[in-house]
Amino acid sequence: MNGLHYRQWQPGRNFLIKIEPGESLRTCLNQFALDAGIHHAVIVSAVGSVCKAEFRGIKSGAKRPISEPRMSRHHLEGPLELIGLEGNLIAESSGSVDIHLHILLGKSSGEVAGGHLFDAEVFAGCEIALCEMQVTGVARYASKSSGTPAIYIEED
Amino acid sequence: MNGLHYRQWQPGRNFLIKIEPGESLRTCLNQFALDAGIHHAVIVSAVGSVCKAEFRGIKSGAKRPISEPRMSRHHLEGPLELIGLEGNLIAESSGSVDIHLHILLGKSSGEVAGGHLFDAEVFAGCEIALCEMQVTGVARYASKSSGTPAIYIEED
Amino acid sequence: MNGLHYRQWQPGRNFLIKIEPGESLRTCLNQFALDAGIHHAVIVSAVGSVCKAEFRGIKSGAKRPISEPRMSRHHLEGPLELIGLEGNLIAESSGSVDIHLHILLGKSSGEVAGGHLFDAEVFAGCEIALCEMQVTGVARYASKSSGTPAIYIEED
Numbered sequence: 001m002n003g004l005h006y007r008q009w010q011p012g013r014n015f016l017i018k019i020e021p022g023e024s025l026r027t028c029l030n031q032f033a034l035d036a037g038i039h040h041a042v043i044v045s046a047v048g049s050v051c052k053a054e055f056r057g058i059k060s061g062a063k064r065p066i067s068e069p070r071m072s073r074h075h076l077e078g079p080l081e082l083i084g085l086e087g088n089l090i091a092e093s094s095g096s097v098d099i100h101l102h103i104l105l106g107k108s109s110g111e112v113a114g115g116h117l118f119d120a121e122v123f124a125g126c127e128i129a130l131c132e133m134q135v136t137g138v139a140r141y142a143s144k145s146s147g148t149p150a151i152y153i154e155e156d
Numbered sequence: 157m158n159g160l161h162y163r164q165w166q167p168g169r170n171f172l173i174k175i176e177p178g179e180s181l182r183t184c185l186n187q188f189a190l191d192a193g194i195h196h197a198v199i200v201s202a203v204g205s206v207c208k209a210e211f212r213g214i215k216s217g218a219k220r221p222i223s224e225p226r227m228s229r230h231h232l233e234g235p236l237e238l239i240g241l242e243g244n245l246i247a248e249s250s251g252s253v254d255i256h257l258h259i260l261l262g263k264s265s266g267e268v269a270g271g272h273l274f275d276a277e278v279f280a281g282c283e284i285a286l287c288e289m290q291v292t293g294v295a296r297y298a299s300k301s302s303g304t305p306a307i308y309i310e311e312d
Numbered sequence: 313m314n315g316l317h318y319r320q321w322q323p324g325r326n327f328l329i330k331i332e333p334g335e336s337l338r339t340c341l342n343q344f345a346l347d348a349g350i351h352h353a354v355i356v357s358a359v360g361s362v363c364k365a366e367f368r369g370i371k372s373g374a375k376r377p378i379s380e381p382r383m384s385r386h387h388l389e390g391p392l393e394l395i396g397l398e399g400n401l402i403a404e405s406s407g408s409v410d411i412h413l414h415i416l417l418g419k420s421s422g423e424v425a426g427g428h429l430f431d432a433e434v435f436a437g438c439e440i441a442l443c444e445m446q447v448t449g450v451a452r453y454a455s456k457s458s459g460t461p462a463i464y465i466e467e468d
Contacts, residue, residue, distance in 0.1 A: 002332070003331055003332030003333070003334060003335040003340070003434070004329070004330075004331055004332075004335065004340045004343055004344060005329070005330040005331075005332075006327045006328065006329040006330070006344060006348070007327065007328050008325055008326060008327055009326050009327070009328055010326065011167070011323070011326060013164055014164060014165050014166070014167060014289070015162045015163065015164055015165070016162065016163050016165055016289065016291065016294060016307070016309065017160070017161070017162040018160075018161040018162070018306075018307050018309045019159060019160055019161075020158070020159030020160075020161075021159070021220060021301075021302065022159060023159040023160065028159070028160045031160055032160060032162060036162070042356055042357045042441040043357060044198055044200055044287075044356055044357070045198045045199060045200070045242050045243065045244060046242065047242050047243050047244070047256055047257075047258045049214060049222070049304075055418075055422070056393075057392070057393055057418050057419055057420045057421065057422055058361060058390070058391045058392065058393060058418075058420060058435070059420050060389070060390065060391075060419075060420045061389070062391055064333060064435070064436055065436070066361070066391075066436055072420045072421070072422070074422040076422075077216070077217070078214070078216070079214045079216075079218055079222075080213070080214065081212075081213055081214060081258060081270075081271045081272050082258070083240070083242060083258040083259070083260055083270050083271065084240055084242050084258070084260065084395070084396055084416070086357050086358065086359050086395060086396050087357065087359050088357060088359070088439060088441065100359055100439070101359075102359045102393060102394070102395040102396070102418070103395070104240070104260060104270070104395055104396065104416060104424060106211075106213050106214075106258070106270050106271035106272070107213055107216075108213045108214060108215050108216045108228045109213065109228070110211070110213055110228070110230040110232075110269045110270070110271060111267065111268075111269055111423065112260060112268040112269060112270050112423075112424040113422045113423055113424060114393075114395050114416070114418050114422070114424045115393045115395065115418035115422060116393050116418070122159070123214070123220070124220055124221070124222055124299075124302035124303065124304050125299070125302050125304065125306050125307075127244060127256070127307055129198040129244065129289070131356075133326070133328065133441070135328065138328060143436075143437070145333075146333065146436035146437050147436065148361075148436050148437065150330075150437050151328070151330050151437075151439055153328065153330045167323070169320055170320060170321050170322065170323060170445070171318045171319065171320055171321070172318065172319050172321055172445065172447065172450060172463070172465065173316070173317070173318040174316075174317040174318070174462075174463050174465045175315060175316055175317075176314070176315030176316075176317075177315070177376060177457075177458065178315060179315035179316065184315070184316045187316055188316060188318060192318070200354055200356055200443075201354045201355060201356070201398050201399065201400060202398065203398050203399050203400070203412055203413075203414045205370060205378070205460075233372070233373070234370070234372070235370045235372075235374055235378075236369075236370065237368075237369055237370060237414060237426075237427045237428050238414070239396070239398060239414040239415070239416055239426050239427065240396055240398050240414070240416065260396070260416060260426070262367075262369050262370075262414070262426050262427035262428070263369055263372075264369045264370060264371050264372045264384045265369065265384070266367070266369055266384070266386040266388075266425045266426070266427060267423065267424075267425055268416060268424040268425060268426045278315070279370070279376070280376055280377070280378055280455075280458035280459065280460050281455070281458050281460065281462050281463075283400060283412070283463055285354040285400065285445070
């Protein structure tokens with residue numbers, strides 16, 4: 001199967017992260033990665049609440065690559081329940097860590113909104129469980145064909 | 157960064173949990189924590205279906221703390237697909253375990269609802285994967301400023 | 313508590329999986345399980361984008377078992393943000409692996425759709441983190457009373 005790639009990783013350190021009201025989710029995760037010396041990690045769980053959420057969807061019927069005119073940008077002032085934060089931290093070949101996040105937001109109406117997260121501000125608090133991945137042969141790069149950052153995986 | 161706190165935990169035991177029709181999600185997770193002697197844990201995955209889901213959102217424009225008049229309560233009779241259950245089990249200083257759960261519910265229409273979960277009844281079944289966190293210096297407490305239970309994290 | 317069952321598992325191998333545009337999510341996960349010799353695993357995280365998503369909800373007010381007339385089938389052409397993919401891989405007594413997946417899809421409007429996943433095609437890419445569960449006494453079987461595949465768990 002040409003389009004399937006995978007690679008084994010070893011569990012590294014595990015962290016419980018607490019972010020306080022008013023902080024940027026993305027800035028805090030970047031700071032955490034720097035402080036703790038994280039190169040690769042996966043978010044296992046996140047609950048809390050946020051406001052000022054900036055995220056995007058892909059326009060219906062859009063083709064690849066996902067360029068700016070093919071995205072729909074959204075801003076929700078909130079506050080909103082943070083019901084899910086899926087994503088990973090993968091080092092670029094330059095060494096800096098790229099954080100790819102998708103968010104799920106519970107609205108006052110009980111409906112759920114979400115998409116590819118640019119950033120959000122923590123409202124009442126945020127609790128994240130994260131596992132470090134010890135892995136080689138994996139790096140984030142800018143994919144021209146998809147229009148988004150992608151992962152390069154050296155085959156096992 | 158003042159609003160960022162984190163602490164390392166060691167993986168403890170891992171469990172696969174099955175809950176049968178008619179049971180309360182919350183009661184079962186409480187019973188499981190008691191039976192298995194769990195103090196801290198994180199939900200890694202949950203799939204199944206539920207009915208009689210009771211959850212809440214935060215009213216648009218609400219300020220902190222999240223008090224009762226600033227919440228919007230929802231009841232969905234269902235049945236609904238249980239698409240996600242995010243959350244953690246953290247011991248209070250008293251020793252009893254507090255379970256913080258956010259739920260994602262698939263409606264008949266294909267739309268997704270969800271928020272901070274009070275409780276739901278298992279419909280056709282529920283499968284949960286959970287990891288115990290072995291950690292010290294972490295406790296749940298009632299935060300007056302946020303209006304919700306928060307986690308105290310002793311810095312590493 | 314009669315309706316609560318659980319069993320301990322040991323962490324096995326961990327994988328980072330990348331799926332390229334045009335591939336079927338389900339076919340790739342099946343192929344991966346075959347290639348890697350996976351019998352039991354849990355999806356920890358998934359982000360990416362998909363199109364041609366086929367999933368189902370349960371009709372409001374439906375009774376058990378969840379038979380075909382009690383489901384509502386949905387097709388979303390997309391493309392859509394893949395915001396979450398929850399589920400597990402559990403071997404049947406025959407030895408073949410059953411993959412139970414629930415999906416969360418971010419629409420162009422910022423709304424989220426989802427349910428029990430039949431299949432979807434990867435649009436710009438998909439990144440999955442997965443942990444193998446080393447466990448005995450666990451098997452998938454077709455439950456007549458629930459109408460869906462269920463997990464048999466031998467009590468510890």
